[in-house]
Amino acid sequence: MIKAYNLTRQADYWIGEFAVMASTCQILLDDVDAEQADNLVALAYAEAKRIELKYSRFRDDNIIARLNHAKGRAVQLDDETVLLINLADLCFQLSDGLFDISSGVLGKLWHFKQQTQLPSNAEINALLPSIGWQQAQWQVPLLTLPAGMQVDLGGIGKEYAVDKVAQLLQHEMQSQQINSAFLVNFGGDIYANKLRRDGAAWQVAIEDPKHLGESKLIVSLAQGGLASSGDSQRFIDVGGQRYSHILNPQTGYPIAGGPAQVTVYAQNCVQAGMLATVALLQGEFAEDFLKAQDCRYWL
CATH class of the missing domain: 1.10.3980.10 (ApbE-like superfamily)
Structure with a gap:
């Protein structure tokens, strides 16, 4: 039977990968054996797929x-x-x-x-x-x-899936008496449960929206959610003008004047994603909004 996910050993941790919600999804597991890693990644994939099938707007049976x-x-x-x-x-x-x-x-x-x-x-x-x-x-x-x-x-579904998968992994580990750090990454929407076994934080690279494929900065994530929202990969250029895929529902046109990308750290991924997306929708007032929320962010 062909599995819907891949599991490989990367340096000193396991990484499970699968595709759900039009995103590359990863589960990083710090201190588990091969069998435990396989079981945990299988659980994560099943939960992510369940959420996708339940809330996809491209289906006619949900x-x-x-x-x-x-x-x-x-x-x-x-x-x-x-x-x-x-x-x-x-x-x-x-x-x-x-x-x-x-x-x-x-x-x-x-x-x-x-x-x-x-x-x-x-x-x-x-x-x-x-x-x-x-x-x-x-x-x-x-x-x-x-x-x-x-x-x-779709604007909140992926972040919700990250947090639900993290909760499921935490519950399963507790029931199996597994004391492992993990990181859930669904297309850049992230949650980490705790520091790794050597006391180090997970190192998360935030891509430079102006130079795709290049890391602009590295964020040390010990515990909590991290989410980014931006137009670096979804936009059009018409008549020499760039139009973002972030649309204003009140005008029907793309938001203008804001940062190319907003990344927010919060207690969980849903909260981080909500703040990042709402900030981007503020256009030129994105940073004013984030300052008012008293949260950690990167523009």
Whole structure:
């Protein structure tokens, strides 16, 4: 049977790799044997895949599909989905409406793949009435979307998966009496549980968005979450102007004037990702927002 993940020995730790949520995912395990490493990576892959299947907007058999095809009818959500919708609602409030899980429909016009022409004002204006989380009726556990509105949890799903996998690994290690440091890395969204066995922190390279493939700085991560948000790999150049894939749901156009990349450290990956994304949505006021949150960040 072919496994969905690879497990190799790298220097003094194990590394498991697999692809989920359109990202290269890694599990680094510091002080375990080969059998333990294989079991832990298998658990991590299964949990990440479960979350992807449950919340992918590209499927027609999950809760997101039910919501997006409800045509104005209320949909009752399970506890896990309630948690994610509450998180999305918090992001909406914290960002003054700039983080909006109903803005995914703009992807019909902005696909950032070999796009040589901007959408017209008329095309954008036709979609804007279907955007606006404030139009949804959220009465836990019932969510009612106006007919024509769709939601996409991609903006928080990967960070949520990182934290869920980390919780699962921690629980499994405790039950097996394994005392090991680990790091979960899903496409640059990261969580580490503790210092390594030699007392050293994990060394995380943050890529220079202006020189892809080159590390701009190294962050020592002992415990907590680290997440980056930026436009270094998803943008278009039309008429000599660069347009970021970070879209303003209130105008339908890309955010302008902000940093190329924001990286934030927080207690967990969800919190780090939320702060990084909301900061980037502030455009030229990104650093002002981060200073107000009293968090560690890199621009």
